[in-house]
Amino acid sequence: MEFTPADHFDALNLYARYNRTVDAGDVDGWLECYAPDGQLSIPSANVTYTGRFELAAFVKRYIETSAGSERHFISNIELSVVAEGLRGRAALMTVRPGSRKMPPALLTTGVYEDLLSRTAGGWRFAVRSLTFDRPDREN
Incomplete structure (x- = not known):
């Protein structure tokens, strides 16, 4: 499979869009980050x-x-x-933004292991697996 600079940009943009849409409460935008039969697993x-x-x-x-x-x-x-598309790996950090009355706080960290597939709309997550660094804290 040929992997062009445009593919690289599209795949990186997918990671950013995934986070932006969930933070903005954009359900449809978040779902568009997945292939139609996409999968998210949280093993812990x-x-x-x-x-x-x-x-x-x-x-x-x-x-x-x-x-x-x-x-x-x-x-x-x-x-x-890889033969199926792209393997991806990324570190995750979730924070609560601060306010005048409350400082920002680190909520959780973890690692995504991904398989991306190329669709007509660009790269999408076919499989995502999220492993939290502290599995006792799921959210």
Whole structure:
């Protein structure tokens, strides 16, 4: 598979868009980050969400729970070409923004392991697995 600079940019933009949409409460935008049969698993919680319906239910619950009070940041993104598309790995950090009465706080950290597939709309997550650094704190 040929992997062009434009592909690289599109894949990196996918990671940023994923975080921006969940932080903004944009369910449809977040779902567009996944392939139609995309999958998100959180092994420490023993859960896997597959397809639009399950992913939508998950992200709606998450957005209701966080009420826009969290910001997600990713770093150390690694991408490599594999037969199925792209393998990705990225570090995650979730923070609560500060206010006049409350300082910012680090909520959780973890690592995403991903398989990205190329679709007509660009690169999308086919499989995401999120491993928290402290699995006792799921959210």
